[in-house]
Amino acid sequence: MENNFKITSEVIKESKCDDLYFIFYKDSILIKFIENGVFIPTKFEVEGFNPFFEDKFYIGELDGKACFALETSRELQLKEGFEFVKLRECGLLLDENLFTIAGRAKQIIHWDKTNKFCGRCGTKTENKVDERAKICPHCNNVMYPVICPAIIVAVTKGDKILLAHNKNFVSGRYSVIAGFVEAGEDLESAVKREVFEEVGIKVKNIKYYNSSSWSFPNSLMIGFFAQYEAEEIKVDGKEIECADWYSKDDLPDIPENFSIAGKLIRKFLNGLN
Numbered sequence: 001m002e003n004n005f006k007i008t009s010e011v012i013k014e015s016k017c018d019d020l021y022f023i024f025y026k027d028s029i030l031i032k033f034i035e036n037g038v039f040i041p042t043k044f045e046v047e048g049f050n051p052f053f054e055d056k057f058y059i060g061e062l063d064g065k066a067c068f069a070l071e072t073s074r075e076l077q078l079k080e081g082f083e084f085v086k087l088r089e090c091g092l093l094l095d096e097n098l099f100t101i102a103g104r105a106k107q108i109i110h111w112d113k114t115n116k117f118c119g120r121c122g123t124k125t126e127n128k129v130d131e132r133a134k135i136c137p138h139c140n141n142v143m144y145p146v147i148c149p150a151i152i153v154a155v156t157k158g159d160k161i162l163l164a165h166n167k168n169f170v171s172g173r174y175s176v177i178a179g180f181v182e183a184g185e186d187l188e189s190a191v192k193r194e195v196f197e198e199v200g201i202k203v204k205n206i207k208y209y210n211s212s213s214w215s216f217p218n219s220l221m222i223g224f225f226a227q228y229e230a231e232e233i234k235v236d237g238k239e240i241e242c243a244d245w246y247s248k249d250d251l252p253d254i255p256e257n258f259s260i261a262g263k264l265i266r267k268f269l270n271g272l273n
């Protein structure tokens with residue numbers, strides 16, 4: 001993917017008519033359906049819906065247009081062609097750049113909502129003007145957006161890949177193993193621990209693949225490949241209901257390509273080298 005989106009150190013910017021407004025209502029985002037695709041509305045278009053926004057966050061720039069994250073607490077009077085769509089469903093609709101920016105917008109809105117008051121003394125916080133942070137005017141506690149690192153790993157055994165069904169997946173869906181990194185833990189140890197906890201096997205030759213922001217609600221997914229080393233599959237029965245080795249021509253239903261899980265599995269299908 002060519003990534004034209006730039007995050008800058010600025011946190012405040014005047015908005016112009018053709019800037020992009022990433023507007024959330026509950027867990028849905030406003031998008032615009034037109035003949036040749038699906039887009040994010042501009043400030044000019046949104047102003048026609050008589051909106052009210054408590055706050056507006058500048059989150060970066062795409063092809064010379066400033067991008068803003070906003071939230072509305074009430075429904076807007078939308079014109080034809082505009083619709084609020086659940087962010088998860090946008091992975092299949094929006095271009096990958098726009099989906100990534102929408103994810104960043106959602107994380108900033110989530111951070112804003114969950115840090116209105118100081119976690120140390122309870123005073124109402126204020127937005128800092130020189131960096132993306134909130135500050136408590138009483139005790140000077142500074143609150144940055146929280147990002148939770150999680151590992152995701154495709155384990156291979158010869159020409160087969162380990163795929164597991166998590167109890168939270170839709171019926172028939174299988175994916176690779178994933179889990180949050182513990183405080184004080186390095187990434188390789190997290191890979192080994194998660195695989196052993198969830199499916200009871202040991203892995204070796206852990207290799208970094210790629211990383212991806214995942215905004216449900218605020219993770220950074222760090223993707224790896226690893227090779228099977230020892231032990232038989234034994235699922236934990238809590239998160240993972242079943243798991244098995246699958247060959248390329250015998251795959252179950254797998255995640256879409258906009259997720260890093262989907263990308264890892266397709267990389268395996270296309271050959272690892």
Ligand SMILES: [Zn+2]
Pocket residue numbers: 118119120121122123136137138139140141
């Ligand atoms: Zn405080």
